[in-house]
Amino acid sequence: MNQFRVYCPFIGPFDPCPPIREKVYSTPPNLFLGFQPPGLPQFNAHEALKLGTLWPALYSPYPGKQT
Amino acid sequence: MWIYEKKLQYPVRVSKCDPMMARFLIEQYGGADGELSAALRYLNQRYTIPDQVIGLLTDIGTEEFAHLEMIATMVYKLTKDATVEQLKAAGLGAHYANHDRALFYNNAAGVPWTASYIQAKGDPIADLYEDIAAEEKARATYQWLIDMTDDVDLQDSLKFLREREVVHSQRFREAVDILIQDRNTKKFF
Numbered sequence: 001m002n003q004f005r006v007y008c009p010f011i012g013p014f015d016p017c018p019p020i021r022e023k024v025y026s027t028p029p030n031l032f033l034g035f036q037p038p039g040l041p042q043f044n045a046h047e048a049l050k051l052g053t054l055w056p057a058l059y060s061p062y063p064g065k066q067t
Numbered sequence: 068m069w070i071y072e073k074k075l076q077y078p079v080r081v082s083k084c085d086p087m088m089a090r091f092l093i094e095q096y097g098g099a100d101g102e103l104s105a106a107l108r109y110l111n112q113r114y115t116i117p118d119q120v121i122g123l124l125t126d127i128g129t130e131e132f133a134h135l136e137m138i139a140t141m142v143y144k145l146t147k148d149a150t151v152e153q154l155k156a157a158g159l160g161a162h163y164a165n166h167d168r169a170l171f172y173n174n175a176a177g178v179p180w181t182a183s184y185i186q187a188k189g190d191p192i193a194d195l196y197e198d199i200a201a202e203e204k205a206r207a208t209y210q211w212l213i214d215m216t217d218d219v220d221l222q223d224s225l226k227f228l229r230e231r232e233v234v235h236s237q238r239f240r241e242a243v244d245i246l247i248q249d250r251n252t253k254k255f256f
Contacts, residue, residue: 026210028206050227052227052229053234058237059230060229062213064214
């Protein structure tokens, strides 16, 4: 699932700065999972340490500001 | 009581000399949504929360102290070898005047930490909803911090911390689920 949402704010004709036309915000997987069901797939230990979670279902990469 | 392991929860490597980043990172040290606030909030609320979720608050509150240590390491590494001129140029002149290179619990704007950043309402749902909000705010803070540096090693540690906020939020949401379910009631369908 795409973990980011985009909206287009109003751009006025007399705005002083060049407009940022698309605003992006994060919607990580904890918003959708509900009570975590048993038996979900797991990362191996090394990957889990690197990524910060044991669960692919909760992994939320953050590539940096999109705009 | 606690048992201390003399290592960080996740490695912290800082590859770029950037004292100004220390000034921004301090938001997660002594800011309203920082790790100190988080740890003290959860470890205090746990006394007046139903038995099923006390352990969760203990575990997450303890982990927040591990995160606090990681942030402290980042700030220390970024400032320990900075000259006074570099600190002044990085906007840390006022900090140096008061603290030398010591760390202090204040936010990125230099406002000292205060207990009014945290709440203990005694109502389990109110307290857990505050905790969920705190995790989402800390996640957002980590995003903005990641955006403010191009040091990939620092970003790596910050991304780990951001992911932990996501997991903590999930667990607090599950704690609410547990408390709102009336598990002792027989259900007839």
